[in-house]
Amino acid sequence: MYKIGRVPLGPGAAAVIVNVVTKADAYVWRPTTTIFSLGQAMGSKIAWPADKVILDNDQGTTPESHTSVSSASPDKILIIDWTSDDVIAEGGLFSTDPKQLVNNIPLGPNAAIVKIEKVLKKNAYLWRPSPEMSTIADALHQSIAWPIQKIDIINQSPKRVSPLSSSPQSVSNSLDTAKSSPEKKCILLDCFNSGKTIAEGRVVFTNPEDRVHFVPLGENASKVFVLVAKIGDAKVWRPNAEVEFISDALGTTVAWPNDKVIFV
Missing domain, CATH: 2.30.30 (SH3 type barrels.)
Structure with a gap:
């Protein structure tokens, strides 16, 4: 498995060398103890989401759609795989403060600190792996960073949607159990x-x-x-x-x- 330093690159990611920076204070995707912003990453190899990388030979064209990916509270949450829409764990939400530290690294924007309480898919890769943790199973009972858009706050008895209306013009607000039809x-x-x-x-x-x-x-x-x-x-x-x-x-x-x- 390819690594940057001692950290596995993981799925959905690319290793890039930063040669030119246009926004020095922008946060990097996976901050380290020494690199928090792109300005600090100049000349270094860093991990970046593969869908946020445009090759040189594509710079003359504009993609059809550009993916764009902000209370400390022990809310119960579902943790969704950052590379798909699968629920991979359950846990608690503790903070969304970009300046708060996770394993001595600032959380950064668009992220949350979560504690993993139950693992559903043990081999799912972490969003920000470390030398000690690379899969969600490794993070059981640990606090980790996770992208906000891949977190769902749930009630004590979460229920998945089951659209019951047959009309194509509306969606029923009635709920069914998780055993009902998929999304x-x-x-x-x-x-x-x-x-x-x-x-x-x-x-x-x-x-x-x-x-x-x-x-x-x-x-x-x-x-x-x-x-x-x-x-x-x-x-x-x-x-x-x-x-x-x-x-x-x-x-x-x-x-x-x-x-x-x-x-x-």
Whole structure:
């Protein structure tokens, strides 16, 4: 397995050498005890998400969609694999303060400190592996960093969505148990009534008490995992500091009004 230093690179990642920096204070993806920002990474080899790397011979073109990936509270959470949409563990959420340390390394933006209490997929790779820990099983009963968009806050008896309405124009807010049908594929219509299809995704939850980026979903809404952005500059229904346009939401979840969600 390829390593940078003594840390495995892991899946969905690329090893890059930083030659030129245009934003020196931007956080690196996997900070170390000596490198927190891109300015400090100049001339060094670092890990970077493979879907955030554009090869030189592609610089003249613009990708169809650019993936864009902010209370300490012991909330119970589901931890989702950062390379897919599989739930790999359960645990507690403790902090989202970018300056707080995890194993003597600053947490950084768009991340949370979580404690792993139950492992569901022991071979799943950690988001930020270390010499001591590379899989989620290694992190059992430990505190680790995890991307915010791959965390779901749950109640004591979490329930997965089971859309019950047969109408293609709406999604039922009724819930079923986790034994029901899996997440349903859907298309998202522009929530500002243009009638255009702006994205494709999967309905994950419709429980009004569930949260999307720490904000309660509320009534008549669905939590949708965005798979494809059809109109990248279309505005999302509930923008925040991280997600303003549907292209920003690619690979993460958004709240969407039920009457603008159509199952396919």
